[in-house]
Amino acid sequence: MAILESRPYLTPERTAVKVDIQIVEPATGKDSLSTVWEPGQQIKLRFRATLSESFWTQTQIEPDEPVQLVGVASCLPARATWRQTAHFEKVDGEWRAESMLDIDGSVIAVEVKVDAWVVGSGRIVSDNPFAANHTGAKLWQLVAPLVLKLENNQAAFPTTAISFDRTGRLQTPWIVELNPSAEPDWRIDSAVRLYVNTDLPSASALLDGSAPDDYYSLIQCDIQFAILHHLASWADSVPVSQIATMAEADHTTMAAFGSQISKSLGLPLVEALRIVVEEPVKLTYRSREAFRFGHKVTSQR
Incomplete structure:
Protein backbone atom coordinates (compact mmCIF):
# COMPACT_ATOMS: atom_id res chain seq x y z
CA MET A 1 0.00 0.00 0.00
CA ALA A 2 1.34 3.45 -0.91
CA ILE A 3 2.16 5.72 2.02
CA LEU A 4 2.15 9.47 2.42
CA GLU A 5 5.06 11.14 4.21
CA SER A 6 5.37 14.87 4.81
CA ARG A 7 5.61 15.30 1.06
CA PRO A 8 2.57 16.05 -1.11
CA TYR A 9 3.10 13.01 -3.31
CA LEU A 10 3.16 9.23 -2.91
CA THR A 11 6.38 7.76 -1.57
CA PRO A 12 7.49 4.15 -1.23
CA GLU A 13 8.11 2.28 1.99
CA ARG A 14 11.71 2.38 3.16
CA THR A 15 12.21 -1.30 2.36
CA ALA A 16 11.26 -0.73 -1.28
CA VAL A 17 14.71 0.75 -1.95
CA LYS A 18 18.09 -0.69 -1.04
CA VAL A 19 21.21 1.47 -1.32
CA ASP A 20 24.86 0.59 -0.81
CA ILE A 21 27.58 3.26 -0.69
CA GLN A 22 31.23 2.24 -0.92
CA ILE A 23 34.47 4.20 -0.73
CA VAL A 24 36.43 3.19 -3.81
CA GLU A 25 39.30 5.64 -3.46
CA PRO A 26 41.18 5.56 -1.18
CA ALA A 27 40.49 1.86 -0.74
CA THR A 28 39.24 1.83 2.82
CA GLY A 29 36.13 1.65 4.97
CA LYS A 30 34.12 4.49 6.46
CA ASP A 31 35.51 4.08 9.97
CA SER A 32 39.16 4.08 8.88
CA LEU A 33 38.99 6.87 6.28
CA SER A 34 40.34 9.49 8.69
CA THR A 35 43.50 7.45 9.25
CA VAL A 36 44.37 6.94 5.57
CA TRP A 37 43.01 10.03 3.79
CA GLU A 38 45.56 12.76 3.05
CA PRO A 39 44.70 16.42 2.35
CA GLY A 40 44.28 16.95 -1.38
CA GLN A 41 43.49 13.30 -2.08
CA GLN A 42 40.41 12.66 -4.20
CA ILE A 43 37.60 10.57 -2.73
CA LYS A 44 35.67 8.34 -5.10
CA LEU A 45 32.34 6.86 -4.02
CA ARG A 46 30.26 4.12 -5.63
CA PHE A 47 26.48 4.25 -5.23
CA ARG A 48 24.45 1.11 -5.94
CA ALA A 49 20.70 0.81 -5.53
CA THR A 50 17.89 -1.61 -6.28
CA LEU A 51 14.14 -1.11 -6.39
CA SER A 52 11.69 -3.80 -5.35
CA GLU A 53 8.59 -4.45 -7.46
CA SER A 54 6.52 -2.87 -4.69
CA PHE A 55 8.22 0.46 -5.43
CA TRP A 56 6.15 0.88 -8.59
CA THR A 57 2.82 0.04 -6.98
CA GLN A 58 3.48 2.19 -3.92
CA THR A 59 4.46 5.24 -5.96
CA GLN A 60 2.00 4.52 -8.83
CA ILE A 61 4.81 5.22 -11.28
CA GLU A 62 4.92 3.14 -14.43
CA PRO A 63 8.10 1.04 -14.84
CA ASP A 64 8.78 2.64 -18.22
CA GLU A 65 8.99 6.11 -16.65
CA PRO A 66 12.45 7.48 -15.84
CA VAL A 67 13.55 7.10 -12.23
CA GLN A 68 17.02 8.13 -11.13
CA LEU A 69 19.47 7.39 -8.35
CA VAL A 70 21.17 10.60 -7.22
CA GLY A 71 24.36 10.40 -5.19
CA VAL A 72 25.09 13.57 -3.23
CA ALA A 73 28.13 14.63 -1.21
CA SER A 74 28.58 17.95 0.57
CA CYS A 75 31.31 19.55 2.65
CA LEU A 76 30.42 22.55 4.78
CA PRO A 77 34.00 23.88 5.20
CA ALA A 78 34.52 23.64 1.43
CA ARG A 79 31.11 25.21 0.77
CA ALA A 80 30.72 22.70 -2.02
CA THR A 81 28.32 19.96 -3.11
CA TRP A 82 28.82 17.19 -5.64
CA ARG A 83 26.08 15.16 -7.38
CA GLN A 84 25.97 12.24 -9.79
CA THR A 85 22.91 10.58 -11.29
CA ALA A 86 22.14 7.22 -12.85
CA HIS A 87 18.94 5.82 -14.36
CA PHE A 88 17.36 2.66 -13.01
CA GLU A 89 17.27 -0.14 -15.55
CA LYS A 90 15.95 -3.69 -15.35
CA VAL A 91 18.85 -6.13 -15.35
CA ASP A 92 18.36 -9.85 -14.80
CA GLY A 93 14.84 -9.20 -13.53
CA GLU A 94 15.96 -6.54 -11.00
CA TRP A 95 15.72 -2.74 -11.18
CA ARG A 96 19.24 -1.42 -10.60
CA ALA A 97 21.25 1.79 -10.81
CA GLU A 98 24.91 2.46 -10.19
CA SER A 99 27.00 5.64 -10.28
CA MET A 100 30.45 6.88 -9.31
CA LEU A 101 30.96 10.21 -7.62
CA ASP A 102 34.32 12.01 -7.53
CA ILE A 103 34.92 14.46 -4.68
CA ASP A 104 37.61 17.10 -5.15
CA GLY A 105 40.14 16.39 -2.42
CA SER A 106 41.84 19.76 -2.77
CA VAL A 107 38.97 21.66 -1.12
CA ILE A 108 37.43 19.27 1.40
CA ALA A 109 38.18 19.22 5.12
CA VAL A 110 36.80 18.00 8.46
CA GLU A 111 33.98 15.81 7.11
CA VAL A 112 31.89 14.99 4.06
CA LYS A 113 28.19 14.19 4.34
CA VAL A 114 26.86 11.69 1.80
CA ASP A 115 23.24 11.09 0.85
CA ALA A 116 21.37 9.04 -1.74
CA TRP A 117 18.06 9.99 -3.32
CA VAL A 118 15.63 8.27 -5.64
CA VAL A 119 14.06 10.85 -7.92
CA GLY A 120 11.12 10.50 -10.29
CA SER A 121 7.68 11.80 -11.14
CA GLY A 122 5.77 11.99 -7.86
CA ARG A 123 2.07 11.16 -7.97
CA ILE A 124 -0.07 13.73 -6.18
CA VAL A 125 -3.42 12.69 -4.76
CA SER A 126 -5.62 15.19 -6.60
CA ASP A 127 -8.82 15.30 -8.60
CA ASN A 128 -7.12 17.72 -10.97
CA PRO A 129 -5.35 15.67 -13.68
CA PHE A 130 -3.10 18.65 -14.52
CA ALA A 131 -1.78 18.68 -10.94
CA ALA A 132 -1.34 14.93 -10.61
CA ASN A 133 2.42 14.83 -11.20
CA HIS A 134 5.32 16.40 -9.35
CA THR A 135 8.26 16.37 -11.76
CA GLY A 136 11.66 15.63 -10.24
CA ALA A 137 10.22 14.56 -6.89
CA LYS A 138 12.52 13.21 -4.21
CA LEU A 139 10.73 9.91 -3.62
CA TRP A 140 13.22 8.34 -1.20
CA GLN A 141 16.42 9.21 0.63
CA LEU A 142 18.60 7.90 3.42
CA VAL A 143 17.19 8.24 6.93
CA ALA A 144 20.34 10.20 7.81
CA PRO A 145 23.38 11.19 5.73
CA LEU A 146 26.47 9.04 5.87
CA VAL A 147 29.19 11.12 7.57
CA LEU A 148 32.76 10.55 6.41
CA LYS A 149 35.22 11.92 8.95
CA LEU A 150 38.40 13.17 7.29
CA GLU A 151 40.49 14.15 10.28
CA ASN A 152 42.11 12.14 13.01
CA ASN A 153 42.99 15.29 14.92
CA GLN A 154 44.11 14.89 18.52
CA ALA A 155 45.11 18.55 18.85
CA ALA A 156 43.78 20.58 21.76
CA PHE A 157 41.87 22.86 19.38
CA PRO A 158 40.10 21.79 16.16
Missing part, protein backbone atom coordinates in the same frame (compact mmCIF):
# COMPACT_ATOMS: atom_id res chain seq x y z
CA THR A 159 42.30 23.00 13.28
CA THR A 160 42.04 22.50 9.53
CA ALA A 161 44.35 23.54 6.69
CA ILE A 162 42.45 24.48 3.53
CA SER A 163 42.66 26.72 0.46
CA PHE A 164 40.80 29.96 1.18
CA ASP A 165 40.81 30.93 -2.48
CA ARG A 166 39.07 27.77 -3.59
CA THR A 167 36.53 27.89 -0.76
CA GLY A 168 35.55 31.55 -1.10
CA ARG A 169 37.17 32.87 2.08
CA LEU A 170 39.02 36.16 2.55
CA GLN A 171 42.76 35.95 1.97
CA THR A 172 43.89 36.09 5.59
CA PRO A 173 46.44 33.72 7.18
CA TRP A 174 43.74 32.14 9.35
CA ILE A 175 40.11 32.49 10.33
CA VAL A 176 38.01 31.24 13.24
CA GLU A 177 34.56 29.98 12.28
CA LEU A 178 31.69 28.83 14.45
CA ASN A 179 28.82 26.60 13.51
CA PRO A 180 25.93 29.10 13.31
CA SER A 181 23.65 26.53 14.97
CA ALA A 182 26.03 25.92 17.90
CA GLU A 183 24.42 26.27 21.31
CA PRO A 184 26.31 26.99 24.55
CA ASP A 185 26.22 23.33 25.60
CA TRP A 186 27.78 22.08 22.34
CA ARG A 187 31.23 20.53 22.54
CA ILE A 188 34.02 22.80 21.36
CA ASP A 189 35.16 20.33 18.68
CA SER A 190 31.77 20.49 16.97
CA ALA A 191 31.09 24.20 17.54
CA VAL A 192 34.22 26.06 16.50
CA ARG A 193 37.21 25.51 14.22
CA LEU A 194 40.39 27.30 13.24
CA TYR A 195 41.10 27.31 9.50
CA VAL A 196 44.64 27.96 8.24
CA ASN A 197 45.02 29.33 4.72
CA THR A 198 47.20 27.02 2.63
CA ASP A 199 47.35 29.60 -0.18
CA LEU A 200 49.82 31.67 1.87
CA PRO A 201 53.45 30.76 2.62
CA SER A 202 52.85 31.23 6.36
CA ALA A 203 50.65 28.13 6.51
CA SER A 204 53.38 25.53 6.98
CA ALA A 205 55.00 27.42 9.85
CA LEU A 206 51.65 28.04 11.54
CA LEU A 207 50.80 24.35 11.34
CA ASP A 208 54.13 22.93 12.49
CA GLY A 209 54.50 25.37 15.37
CA SER A 210 57.50 27.30 13.99
CA ALA A 211 55.72 30.62 13.30
CA PRO A 212 56.56 33.67 15.44
CA ASP A 213 55.05 33.50 18.93
CA ASP A 214 52.94 36.60 18.37
CA TYR A 215 51.09 34.82 15.54
CA TYR A 216 49.78 32.28 18.04
CA SER A 217 48.88 35.05 20.47
CA LEU A 218 46.75 36.69 17.77
CA ILE A 219 45.12 33.37 16.93
CA GLN A 220 44.17 32.85 20.57
CA CYS A 221 42.80 36.39 20.71
CA ASP A 222 40.63 35.66 17.66
CA ILE A 223 39.38 32.43 19.22
CA GLN A 224 38.50 34.21 22.46
CA PHE A 225 36.62 36.96 20.67
CA ALA A 226 34.71 34.53 18.42
CA ILE A 227 33.56 32.31 21.28
CA LEU A 228 32.55 35.15 23.61
CA HIS A 229 30.72 36.93 20.79
CA HIS A 230 28.81 33.77 19.92
CA LEU A 231 27.88 33.13 23.55
CA ALA A 232 26.71 36.74 23.85
CA SER A 233 24.33 36.15 20.94
CA TRP A 234 22.47 33.70 23.19
CA ALA A 235 22.02 36.20 26.02
CA ASP A 236 18.36 36.84 25.23
CA SER A 237 17.37 33.17 25.37
CA VAL A 238 19.95 31.65 27.74
CA PRO A 239 20.72 33.58 30.96
CA VAL A 240 24.38 33.97 31.87
CA SER A 241 23.70 32.04 35.10
CA GLN A 242 22.53 29.09 32.99
CA ILE A 243 25.64 29.29 30.81
CA ALA A 244 27.73 29.17 33.99
CA THR A 245 25.82 26.09 35.13
CA MET A 246 26.48 24.41 31.76
CA ALA A 247 30.18 25.22 32.16
CA GLU A 248 30.30 23.53 35.56
CA ALA A 249 28.42 20.48 34.32
CA ASP A 250 30.63 19.75 31.30
CA HIS A 251 34.11 21.19 30.83
CA THR A 252 34.20 20.24 27.11
CA THR A 253 31.42 22.66 26.12
CA MET A 254 31.59 26.08 24.54
CA ALA A 255 30.02 27.47 27.71
CA ALA A 256 32.95 26.10 29.72
CA PHE A 257 35.49 27.47 27.25
CA GLY A 258 33.82 30.88 27.43
CA SER A 259 33.89 30.78 31.21
CA GLN A 260 37.61 29.94 31.18
CA ILE A 261 38.26 32.79 28.74
CA SER A 262 36.51 35.33 30.95
CA LYS A 263 38.56 34.20 33.95
CA SER A 264 41.80 34.48 31.98
CA LEU A 265 40.84 38.08 31.15
CA GLY A 266 40.08 38.83 34.79
CA LEU A 267 36.41 39.44 34.07
CA PRO A 268 33.15 37.93 35.35
CA LEU A 269 31.44 36.05 32.52
CA VAL A 270 28.52 38.49 32.45
CA GLU A 271 30.93 41.42 32.01
CA ALA A 272 32.93 39.66 29.28
CA LEU A 273 29.74 39.00 27.31
CA ARG A 274 28.69 42.62 27.71
CA ILE A 275 32.03 44.05 26.58
CA VAL A 276 32.29 41.81 23.50
CA VAL A 277 29.05 43.35 22.22
CA GLU A 278 29.22 46.92 23.52
CA GLU A 279 32.98 47.55 23.54
CA PRO A 280 34.57 44.96 21.23
CA VAL A 281 37.79 46.92 20.73
CA LYS A 282 38.31 47.06 24.50
CA LEU A 283 37.97 43.28 24.69
CA THR A 284 40.49 42.86 21.86
CA TYR A 285 43.07 44.98 23.70
CA ARG A 286 42.43 43.12 26.96
CA SER A 287 42.90 39.79 25.21
CA ARG A 288 46.17 40.93 23.64
CA GLU A 289 47.38 42.05 27.05
CA ALA A 290 46.51 38.66 28.56
CA PHE A 291 48.56 36.87 25.89
CA ARG A 292 51.39 39.43 26.20
CA PHE A 293 51.21 40.22 22.51
CA GLY A 294 54.37 42.07 21.44
CA HIS A 295 56.15 41.26 24.73
CA LYS A 296 57.82 38.08 23.50
CA VAL A 297 61.05 37.78 21.60
CA THR A 298 60.50 35.91 18.34
CA SER A 299 61.93 32.41 18.61
CA GLN A 300 64.81 31.58 16.33
CA ARG A 301 63.95 28.20 14.89
